[in-house]
Amino acid sequence: MYIVFAALFVVLLMGMGLFFFYAQSAPKVTQSELASDTSTKVYDASGSVISKLGAQDRNYVKSKNIPGTLKQAVVSIEDKRFYKHHGVDPTRIMGAAVADLTGSSLGLQGGSTLTQQLVKLSVFSTAASDRTIKRKAQEAWLALQVERKYSKDKILEFYINKVYMGNGVYGMQTAAKYYYDTKLSNLNLSQLATLAGMPQSPTSYDPIKYPQLATQRRNTVLTAMASNNVITEAQANQAKSVDITTDLVTRHSDSSRTNTNAKVIDSYLKNVYDELKKKGYNTNTGGLKVYTNLDLSAQKHLYNTVNNDSTIGFPDNKLQVGATMVNAKNGKVVAMIGGRKVGNVSFGFNRATRTDRSSGSTMKPLMDYGPAIEYLKYPTYQPVSDTAYTYSGTNKQLYDFDRKYQGTITMRKALVESRNIPAIRTLEAVGIDKATTFLGKLGMTFKDELQLQNGIGAYISSEQEAAAYAAFSNGGTYYKPYLISKVVTSDGESKSFKSKGKRAMSPATAFMLTDMMKGVMTDSNGSGTAADISGLYQAGKTGTTAYPDEYASSVPDSSVMDSWMTGYTKNYSLSVWTGYDHQFKAGHYITQDQTKIAQLIYKSQMTYMAQNSTNENWTAPSDVVPVQRNGTTEYYVSGHPGTSAIANSGATNQYSSTNNSSSSRYSSNSQATTNSESESSTSSSNDSESNTQTEQTPGGDGTNNESSNANSTSTTEE
Incomplete structure (x- = not known):
């Protein structure tokens, strides 16, 4: 009997030992x-x-x-x-x-x-x-x-x-x-x-x-x-x-327990999950509740516009779209489209945040005219020179689409009609360093040093551009765009997020740029008239990028690689990019008429959003003074009523004294470092001709002066 009990005791001890041995390796x-x-x-x-x-x-x-x-x-x-x-x-x-x-x-x-x-x-x-x-x-x-x-x-x-x-x-x-x-x-x-x-x-x-x-x-x-x-x-x-x-x-039905909006919100969700991971959350095992800034009705309308609206005039299903809409008052991303006709792809390539395609002339308010008003106190009627231009230290000439010159014109007219040469001359007067500082305040940093040519096109995303233009809308405050407003973990811990606004420019600069950019859509010679919405107070800018020399002969005249429309009201800012993923492939070009597609997408979305929003005009800050010039209400900053000497009027193509850069800054290969996504099969060119803008075809033979052109650029204050 004792032997039996002893054996059982030994077995019990062995069992306990085995139990604790196994327990030590138990997972948490x-x-x-x-x-x-x-x-x-x-x-x-x-x-x-x-x-x-x-x-x-x-x-x-x-x-x-x-x-x-x-x-x-x-x-x-x-x-x-x-x-x-x-x-x-x-x-x-x-x-x-x-x-x-x-x-x-x-x-x-x-x-x-x-x-x-x-x-x-x-x-x-x-x-x-x-x-x-x-x-x-x-x-x-x-x-x-x-x-x-x-x-x-x-x-x-x-x-x-x-x-x-x-x-x-x-x-x-x-x-x-x-x-x-x-x-x-x-x-x-x-x-x-x-x-x-x-x-x-x-x-x-x-x-x-x-x-x-x-x-x-x-x-x-x-x-x-x-x-x-x-x-x-x-x-x-x-x-x-x-x-x-x-x-x-x-x-x-399958739809009873699956997300019927999967395609509609795919690009937005992709960025939500990316944002979560950056904040340190585990999206697979965290049991999280994530509250976003998504306006689902706005998202659905934007999705339907680019995928199902036959009136937009897409030439085929391969022409792509990247678009971002933000609340101009706080930086909340309310809608985002990363592509169209992409099939049943989950978390596919998001063209709304890509930074490998040039923004064209939408860069002009950001890098050229904005800094000129902010740092040089240019009035809206600043005389600028639209005459023959060669990049310093090279034999590369800069042209507009019409290959013509308008002589001395106002800064307002140059921006409204998207003339390239006055924009680059203005950037020379400002200097690359100050322009880079201005862009930095708008959330844009770059891998490489910016060049003169970036003044008519840089590598930024629609998300970055929508947020930057929102600062023009709200009086000069930049809000970093964000998608997540709150995260609640499984144990009930809640954390809220918001973008803290930072002063990016003076209210005067924001107002004067806005007043000029109204004419982009309302002026008969404006480059964005297809985006005009009757009765709605809005401002914005178009942008296109032309093919480099080695490809120009393989596409029809006036064809472009990219077309942009970025604009805003007092409530929302929207940036739209259109183009082909493989822009150098045969047939993958945008005709002059098709450059309006970006404008039509913008118009459709802004019209929809205006239905449930206030329609407010911008009012001039106290230090902005109105003045009548040739039938147009122009503006200047108090204490700076006169105009500076014409920006590099043509007598020289050298950099201004405010810019200590060398002529090597002609070549442009700078790319934004934030929100960077690219496809290895998609390339970009930075040759001088590649950024020639094609938005406008106004007349002119290079003999015009400011006086003779004043009446053709009339913009009425709304």
Whole structure:
């Protein structure tokens, strides 16, 4: 007898030693893993769920909202001693160990406590091959740790939200919605017992596909509840008499549990997840609630405009679009399109944030005329020279599309008609250093030093440009564009985000640029008349980039590689890029007429947004003085009413004294470092002809002067 007891004692010690040996290598279990809902839910600005990242379809329910009857049903069928043990049942554990050693399945089926089942579902594989002594020991150890840290009610909450319920559904709250189209709190005893019995074999006990087996399992649960004295025999019998198919939802469309807006919001979501990762959040296991700035109606309209609007005039399905709309008052990105006709691609290439295509003349307010007003105090009627120009230190000449010159004209006229030579002469007068500083305040930094030629085209994204132009709209404050407003983690910790505005330019500069850019759309000679919206106060700029010399002969005259339209109201700023991904491939060019597509997209979206927005005009700051010049209301900054000498009037092409750069700055290869995305098959050219703008075809033979041109550039203050 003593020998038997001694042997048993040795076996017990060995078992305990083996248990603790295995326990040491057990993985950690976190609340996030126990809490079940590890998918990341994304909400739009109105608080509606627009996406779930993660394979599990699950709606989490807190313990206080779980019916007591369901809790009793689960405990009765899964673990009658749940409220008495501390995570493990020694009798079950020993039985499972013996069964495993003898090769019998006895004890492994139903041998785990409910807490152990929760641990297994949270951190271990449920495959039969993983039912080993080591795994059972680790489950038991972790179950003890879970019981020490959490209350029984919390553990039951975790379990009810964790279990698989068939048909891609996880958690009993989601199952109530899927099978009965209601919440758990609305289910009766028969229905709750049906759900409580399903986790053991979710497929076999599916009440829709296998009602007979499901009925048997439900009745087993009801019997267990009566045996556990949580319901009476009469209540059990009454519930058993209910046809299990009563109130079942038998038809489920795929759209009932999938995101029907997937294509519409794809590019926006891609940036949301990128933004989350930059902030240090795990989008796959974090169980996050992510609240965004997305205006879903605006997003849908923009998507439909570029994909389904036949009036836009797309030549084919390969012409691409990248567009970003921001709230001009705070930097919130409200809509974003990264491509059109892209098929069923998830998180595809986002052209809205690409920085490998030149922005063309949309750069002129940002790099040329903005800095001239800010630092040199140019008035809107500043005389600028549109005469023959050769880049310093080279034999490369700069032209406009019409290959003509207009002589001395006003800065307003040069901007409205998008003349290249006056823009570059203005940049020379400002100097690259000051222009770079100005751009930096608008959120644009570059890998390489900027060159003169960047004054008529630099490598920035529609997102960057929309945010920069928003500063013109709101009086000179730059807000870094952002998509996420708040993140709530699975443990309830909430963190809000917003863009802190920084002064980028004086209100005077913002107003004067805006006043000039109104004419881009309203002036008869403006480069963006196709974007004009009658009665709406708005301003903006167009941009195109021409083919370099080596490709020019292979495309029709006046064809371009890229076409832009960036503009704004007092409420929103929108930047639109159009072009082909492979712009040097045969047939992948934009005709002169097709350059208007970007303007038409802009017009459609801004018209839509104006329906529910105020229509406000801009008012001049106190230090901006109006003056009539040749029938046009012009403006200057108080104390600077006169005009400077004509910017590099043609007598010289050397850099001004404000710029200490060498002539080597002619070559342009600077690219923005933020939001950079590119395709290796897409290349860019920086030859002098590649940035020749083609937006306008005004007349002129180079003999005009400011006086003779004044009447043709009349812009009325709105």
